Amino acid sequence: MKDDPNVWFYRPMQEELITYAAQDVMYLPLLHRELCDKLGDPSGGRVLSRSQSYVSYAHMNNHLTSPKAAQRKGLRLQAMLATQTEAALYFKLNLGAHRQGVVSRDQALLNFKDLQFGDIADCFVSAWNTQGNIIFLERLEATSPVFNANPDFTTGKEGRRKRRRPHGPRD
Numbered sequence: 001m002k003d004d005p006n007v008w009f010y011r012p013m014q015e016e017l018i019t020y021a022a023q024d025v026m027y028l029p030l031l032h033r034e035l036c037d038k039l040g041d042p043s044g045g046r047v048l049s050r051s052q053s054y055v056s057y058a059h060m061n062n063h064l065t066s067p068k069a070a071q072r073k074g075l076r077l078q079a080m081l082a083t084q085t086e087a088a089l090y091f092k093l094n095l096g097a098h099r100q101g102v103v104s105r106d107q108a109l110l111n112f113k114d115l116q117f118g119d120i121a122d123c124f125v126s127a128w129n130t131q132g133n134i135i136f137l138e139r140l141e142a143t144s145p146v147f148n149a150n151p152d153f154t155t156g157k158e159g160r161r162k163r164r165r166p167h168g169p170r171d
Contacts, residue, residue, distance in 0.1 A: 053080065053118045060094040060120065067095040070135050075125045079137055081115045089115075091123075093135065101137045111139040 007017065036044045060078045064070055070077060070093065079091035079101040089112055091101030101123065103112055108126075115121055123137040 050118050053120060056120060057092065057094055062094075064095065067099050068132060070095055070099065070125060071128050071132055073125055073127065076140065077123055077125065077137075078120050079123045080120045081112070081117055083117070091121075091137065095135075098133050099135060100133070101135050103137050103139075108138050111141065 007014075032044065032047065035047050036042060039046060041047050057080050060080065061070070064077070069075075077093065079093055081089060082092045082100075083090045088102055088104040089109065091103070093099055093101050103109055112121065122140040124140055125135055126138045127136040128134060129136075
């Protein structure tokens with residue numbers, strides 16, 4: 001396996017590779033049962049939906065070409081609730097390890113009170129710190145005139161301003 005990184009693509013697959021792969025995942029059902037028990041989720045439905053949230057996280061904010069692109073007031077993005085303190089909520093943004101979203105204004109915190117850890121919310125950028133590693137967020141609400149019930153954050157159609165054409169005669 002070390003000699004040939006493509007060994008997993010060859011067919012028919014060698015018996016030793018099948019055994020290796022089976023042994024690699026044989027504890028996953030036990031791990032799933034343990035997670036369900038610890039979370040008080042006998043059916044596993046909540047564990048499955050939380051796992052799906054983390055899969056969705058991998059596709060969040062792909063419309064941004066770089067982490068610095070998030071430093072634009074009013075930019076729409078998605079944020080996953082990661083942790084909280086008495087004074088603030090902290091969000092993962094999928095923009096690199098050193099960038100996080102923060103909600104700290106009392107009024108803004110009220111708009112996020114329905115979220116649980118791992119939930120993803122549609123937000124917009126209200127400000128950022130001077131180092132650019134903290135992005136201050138506000139929540140997009142269904143009553144907002146710019147709210148879109150089915151935003152497409154993956155293609156770049158949401159959160160970007162349209163380019164203006166220069167005024168004047170065309171060539």
